[in-house]
Structure formats: structure tokens, C-alpha cells
Amino acid sequence: MTDITITVSQDIVQALRLPPDAVAAELQRELAVALYQRGILSSGKAAALAEMSRWEWEELLGARKIPRHYADEDLDQDIAYAARS
Numbered sequence: 730m731t732d733i734t735i736t737v738s739q740d741i742v743q744a745l746r747l748p749p750d751a752v753a754a755e756l757q758r759e760l761a762v763a764l765y766q767r768g769i770l771s772s773g774k775a776a777a778l779a780e781m782s783r784w785e786w787e788e789l790l791g792a793r794k795i796p797r798h799y800a801d802e803d804l805d806q807d808i809a810y811a812a813r814s
Contacts, residue, residue, distance in 0.1 A: 754780065758789070766795060 735756075742752055761779035764770035770778065776786035790797065 762789070762793070762795065765790075765798075768798060772798065 737752075737756065742749075745752060745755070747755055758779040758781070761770065761775040761781075764778070765772060765775035772786065772790075773783070776783050779786060779789075781789065
């Protein structure tokens, strides 16, 4: 597994107008949202990157009015899975 560290200069951190203890989590969340919106990361992986539960992630997407990437094939798979249970 590869970990990636992103360096953000102190002047940018200060410009964020966030409590110092919230900066890292907020940047991680924003990265997850951006990658999900661009279709680079799936919803589940974006939620994991944001360190949020699926429920919290879905609430965040709804609050920001971010469309879900949910195709007809996804619905078919969900229906098939539910029918097997």
C-alpha cells in the first residue's frame, strides 16, 4: 500500500478559516468530494477517503446537491442482490 502526503503551506492553512484541528479532515473530505464529482473515485472509496460512514457520506452529497453516479446497471445489480437475500 502506498500512502501519499500532501504538503499545504502554512499561509494557505491559515487562509482556510478553519480551526487548526479540523484542517486535515476538511481537506481530506474536500478531496474525496472533488474526486467523486469528477468520476475518479467511487462513492464507497470516496466515503472511505473522507473517513465517513456511507450514511454520513450520502448526507454530505445530499446537502451539497451533488448528483450520485448511479447507472441503470447499478440498480439492476442492487435489485438482483436484494432478490438473493
